[in-house]
Structures are given as C-alpha cells and as structure tokens.
Amino acid sequence: MRDYSVFDIVGPIMIGPSSSHTAGAARLAKVAAIIAEGKIIKAEFLLHGSFGETYKGHGTDKALVAGILGMEPWDERLRDSFALAAEQGIEIIFTPADLGEVHPNTVKFILTKEDGSVSNITGSSVGGGNILIFDIDGQEVAFTGQYPTLLAQYRDLPGVISKVSSVLYEENINIANMRVYRSGKGKTAMMALEADSEITEAVTEKIRNIEEMERVQSINPVVEGVF
Amino acid sequence: MVASGEELVKICRENGIPIWEYAIREEALRSETSSEEVVEKMRRTLHVMMDSSTIAQEQEVKSISGLIGGDAYKIRSYADRGNTLTGSFINRAMARAMSASEVNAAMGRIVACPTAGSCGILPAVILSAGEELHKTEDELVNALFTAAGVGIIIARNATLAGAEGGCQAECGSAAAMASAAVVEMMGGTPEQALNAAAIVIKNVLGLVCDPVAGLVEVPCAKRNVAGTVSALTTADLVMSGVASKIPFDEVVEAMYRVGRQMPAELRETALGGVAITPTALRLKKEIYKD
C-alpha cells in the first residue's frame, strides 16, 4: 500500500484543468529542458495517445511550452506561455504521433539549442501530476523528478560510482536510489541517482570534475506553493 | 497513517484527539519536519482555495474551450438578490464550487483536492461552513487536514481517480472528505465524521465519469456544485444524530468494487454517459474543428 502525504490528497497546487494533461505536462517539459541544457531555440513536441487527441482542450500545449520556459505547474503565466516563447524567439511545433507501446499520456521532446545540437527526451505523465522520464537520446532511463536527481553520463570505468558516492558522502547527501544504464564495458554509461536532499550546483560541479564524467546535471524539485 | 477508518477512529479515541490533529502528527513524522511547517504549507493551500473559489464569482471566467464559464457569477448575483429558495448560505456555497471549477477550466490556479476535476468541493464546503460558523483561519486549515486524513484512507482502500473508479471516486470522495471535515469543525467526533463520509459516498455510488469532449468541464463543474450541497447537508444530518447503517470502510470497499465493475466507457474515456449524447458530440466537433 502506498504511503500517502496529506498533500497528495489536498494538493498539488496547480494550474488547471488536468493534473495529468496540464500539471504533468508542464513538469515533463521543465525536466526535459534541464536535461537538454543550454538555450533552446526550437521545441518540437511529438504527442502520443490522449496527449495527441486532447492537447488543445486541456492546455497541454501551453503547459509544455511553459515547462520549456522553466515554469512550475502552479505558475499563473502558464496560460500565456505561447506569447512568452514568441518573445524569446523560440520556435514551437506540435505533432500528434504514435510512439508505440507507451503510456497514453506520452510526449517526445525534440529540442534544438543555440549551438545547433539536438536533444531527444521522452516521458509520460502517469497521473496526479506525476511524471516518468524514460528515454534520453536513445538511452533508456527511469526517474520521476520527485526527488533531487543527479544525471551523469560517464565513461564506464571501474571506480566511477564510488567517486560519485564519496562526493555525496562528504556533502552529507543520502542516496535514496541509484540506477546505472550501460551500453557495454568501457563505453558511455548513464547514472540516474535520486537523493534525499538538494543536490546544489556546487556539488554538481564537484561531480562534473570527476575525470570520467562527460555530462552531469542535477534536477531539484521546487517547494510547491511558494509564489 | 492508519489503513482503515476503524483504526482511525480507534487511534483518535485512544489519544483523545480529532482526525485533523492525528493527520498533522502523521504528516510531520513521515516528512521529517515540524508540525508548524506542515500547517504552514496547508495554510498556503487554503489561500489558493480562497482565491480560486472567489475569482469567478466576481467576474465572468470562460474556459479555454469555451464550453463553460460565467455561471459562478450568475449564482452569486442571484444569491445577492436574496430571492432564493434554499437560502443564501447554500447558494453562496454553490457559487464558490462553481468558481473554482471555472477557474480550473480557464487554466487558473487551483488545488487538486483530491483531483483537479473535483477542485471546487472542498474549498466551497470548508469556506462556507467556516464563514457561517465564524471559524478562524487556523480552524479552516485544520479542517483541510481532516479532509486529507479521510482522503488518504479512501485512496489506500479504493481510488480517487475518475479513470479508475468513475466520478463517485472523484467528486464522491471530495464531498465525503469535505463533509467529514465540517462535522469535526462543528464539534462532531471522528466516528461521526466518518459517518458523514460514508453517507455522502452511498448517495453517489455508481456515479460515472463521462466528460464531454474529454474535458474537465461538462458535467464536472455542476457535479462540484452537487457534491458541495451533499457535503453540507450531510454534515447537518449527522450532527442531528443520524448515523450511517453501513460503516465507512465497507462503503469505501463497495465504492471500489462498483468502480471495478464499471465498463471502461464510463471511466473518463468520454465514450459513454452524457459524453456521447448528440449534443455532446456536436460540442466536441465544434471544439476540435480545426
């Protein structure tokens, strides 16, 4: 049986109309933008299933753009996100698509950045505003963004994981959950690590300085309801 | 948090505390923070409810699809004119419920309680009862904890999602939580609070989820109004001494079972109920015409 918080029941605070189609969509896009890193100049959204069918009526489109701009699901500017994106010169494209055997509320982000590089991120809005990111640039992952999360891409050599955990240990950050995804020995691997407390930029930088690291990002959930 | 209504009543009785106090304690324990912090977070939640349940009464708010809007303003004006049948208290509560629902459909800020679709019931019930009974803000915050405590028990033993259990699980649960909260606000015991929750759910057992065009607007907004009225009148029913013949836990179990027996067409897919009436299909076509 799940252990519910009172704020799962009386909450979340969010912009309507739908926790899965609006709040979850904003959250997915915000996390995708963090993962993509760098200034986004073009965002294409491939909308699967119910997302593809009802995105206009539920404001899923506005929520996705708001998330790309870094807004939280309770930000009242969410409904004006198109205008804000236009001001920043961000090109926006929505395409209903069939992404295969995935959750009905799934979106694939194709994000082009200033330097011309492109990130592909796919995730689902799984209900109640909760999300699951399950693909980053073709690499399978699985994390919810509910906890402070560290995402690291690194050369898969012995000792890397213990270097990361010793940095966190020094900083007194407890690891709640860690998953490693690898394509083969010695090749690039990906780590998604969820912690009990905030992973600050300073800590992220320390981990970035580990020799084998190629790309490191941290995603910290924001305290809800503080406007 | 305990797993059943029976255990909830027992633990509250043993400690001589109401449901809200138990819920605050448990939340502080599980989140490893202080009770004060938990209460402050709920106060922010209450403030969002105050806004969402007021905004659309003062000016006409239209949904993004154009399907609903302006009704909270109408109810409020009607209540203010003073010629209602059921009185200004109930009419103003209905206006509040409608307001939060309209704000939700217009992409305004609301509190999902337990869901976005049912976001009008708890604010309307708590704020209206609080106003009528001259309760302080702290007491309103406490009432939200009673509601959440009852909601957790429903979530653990059944479901709060229309897609799983129909509208009985969504608006039904919201109204049950709200009614229980008002009973405690009025000085009723935890047992009476759960009696109110049980009666409310029994009265909407089998209510299907059939949103027109798949949007949380029709019939959702008016179900928020109906849930609000049911929660308020049931609180009076219970405070008069009337009890539920079937205990809360058994009603929740029945609600879950009924939800499982519902065909998928009646669980948020917009393939049944009022969602496939000729008018609903025409509205859907108009909304998605391009």
Ligand code: SF4
């Ligand atoms: S009809 Fe369905 S979508 Fe509308 S409030 Fe009820 S459960 Fe929610």
